[in-house]
Amino acid sequence: MPLNTLEDLRAGKLAGSRRLKLASGLSEFPREIFGLAETLEILDLSGNALATLPDDLPRLYKLRILFCSDNRFTELPAVLGQCAALDMVGFKANRIRLVPAAALPARLRWLILTDNELVELPREIGRCTRLQKLMLAGNQLRALPAEMANCTGLELLRIAANELAALPDWLLTLPKLSWLAFAGNPFCQDVPVQNGVSPIHWDDLHVSHQLGEGASGVIHHAEWRSAGGAQPVALKLFKGAMTSDGLPLNEMNACMTAGAHPNLIPVLGKLAAHPEAAHGLVMALIDSNFRNLAGPPSLDSCTRDVYPAESSFDLDDAIRLALGIASAAEHLHAQGITHGDLYGHNILHGTDGQALLGDFGAASFVPSDDPLVAKALQRIEVRAFSCLLEELLELCGQSADSTVNRKKAQKLKCLQADCAQENVSARPLFAEIVTQLSALMPR
Structure with missing residues (x-):
């Protein structure tokens, strides 16, 4: 998103804009922004010195996305809850200690509060049933509200580097949760790190x-x-x-x-x-022929990767790629690690379905003393794998036109559906997934 200037805004050069990004040390909200009320959908005021937003912010009635990271807010502005179209809110790296219940927009689906000073969240966050993505790493949270069990659409959750004493039981049963990061909390601080690396x-x-x-x-x-x-x-x-x-x-x-x-x-x-x-x-050093399988999610796709328009796969290559990633995930969980970000954009692929799983930024150590929790965490990651399988199947297109390939594709679709079951405990573990995919490999 290109950086705009306050001078251009004041001169009327940005009339009709759907997007606006201003970063020039602002300490007050520029009133000139309201001149874009008829069109403005995305507003980025990150990198300023703001501590408040105006009470009449809802005049921007088309505003869907608001980013105010790297400012000086000490609480999430309550006026946000009055913005009827607002569904994406980002206030990373402020000084926020309080999230009033009134600050949560009814349509909220993406909330970023990374690197603040939160000790608790309001119970009313459980009313945000459209919430898909919640980023809370780097705060001082001691617990998550039990009411969050009602956030059944939640797919991505970042709660690393907080003060959580345990993962709540309800979290492990959320039907769509797929990408979870929780490292750096007291309950997983004492995990020994392998010292075999020279x-x-x-x-x-x-x-x-x-x-x-x-x-x-x-x-x-x-x-x-x-x-x-x-x-x-x-x-x-x-x-x-x-x-x-x-x-x-x-x-x-x-x-x-x-x-x-x-x-x-x-x-x-x-x-x-x-x-x-x-x-x-x-x-x-990885061969330069390897490429990222996908791009990260966009503001529109929210939690799903964005693939190049020209992407396509031979079915057998897709199966080989899926098998490699499932095998890597099985290996990680055997070491007590959940990857936390099993996505196409974190996979490098080469010819004939070769694949490497990278980017351990969201990886966490699984509590070693509770095998039931370990299996639940693995099955959360299995849903992430189901999203990858779904995407690979879409990319196969016409490659599944023979009788043999149609049967393989159907079995792959059945496996994908099993991995995506909303009943978390019914999903297969990665060992079973590896077995099923191995059976589909060409002889």
């Missing part, structure tokens, strides 16, 4: 160009010079800041603990002696 000294790395950047860190191309010679590697340097998923160091610990698997990116070592004490991992 240190790699900063001086043994020749760091060159940047390969990519995500919320948790920056990935560089590097050359690792060791006694065995020099080899190209990928170096991920972690940021210290809170991300929407949680703390980057939790991601690093999960990567190291995951261990080796053909469908995970190999971790070669843990960075040591960085001159600025930065944390990092040295990983295998």
Whole structure:
């Protein structure tokens, strides 16, 4: 979304705009915005110095999406609840300690309150039955309201880096919950991290160009010079800041603990002696032929990935890809890890259905003393896998036109439906999914 200027707004150059983004140190809400009331749907005022919103904000009667991250709010403005069309609200990285019940819009489906100072949520959040995405990482929540059990449409929940003493029982039975991050809470702080990853000294790395950047860190191309010679590697340097998923160091610990698997990116070592004490991992450099399977969800798709228009798969390749990811997920859960973000946009794929599951930013350690909770958490991730299967089936299109392929496609659809059951306890575990997919592989 391009950055606009207050000067252009005042000069009438933005008349008729559906989107507006202003970031210029604003300490007061510009009244000129109301001149766009007939058309404005998306308003982004992130990166300013705002602490309040005007009482007549509902004059923006078409406003669907409001972002006010990185400002100075200490409570979620109650006026939001009066905005009839508002369904997406983002107030990340403020100083919010209070969420009044009146601040929750009736149509709310996406609420971002990451990196604030919340100790509790209002019980009235249980009335938000359209809520699909709730991001609460980096607060001081000690519990979640029991009334949230009524949020039966909730699909993505981030509650990492809070003060939760346990996962509530009702959370594990939500019929559509698929993407859950909870690392960095007291109930999962004492999980031992695997120490089998060797240190790699900063001086043994020749760091060159940047390969990519995500919320948790920056990935560089590097050359690792060791006694065995020099080899190209990928170096991920972690940021210290809170991300929407949680703390980057939790991601690093999960990567190291995951261990080796053909469908995970190999971790070669843990960075040591960085001159600025930065944390990092040295990983295998992935062939440049690998591509992201999908793009992340958009404002419109909310919780579902966005695939390139030209995307298509041969059915057998789709089955091979699904099998690889299911096998990786089975492996992670055997190590006591839930990935938390099993999505197409976190999968790299190559030719013939080769696949690598990456991005452990939402990974969490499963409580080791409760096998029932461990299975419930796995079945939550199974629903995420059902979404991936559904998307792969849609991408197969006309490739399932032979009798053999039609039968395979039908079995894949049945498996997808089983994985998506609203009765969480009825879903298969990943071991069974791997068995079923293996049976569909070409001989």
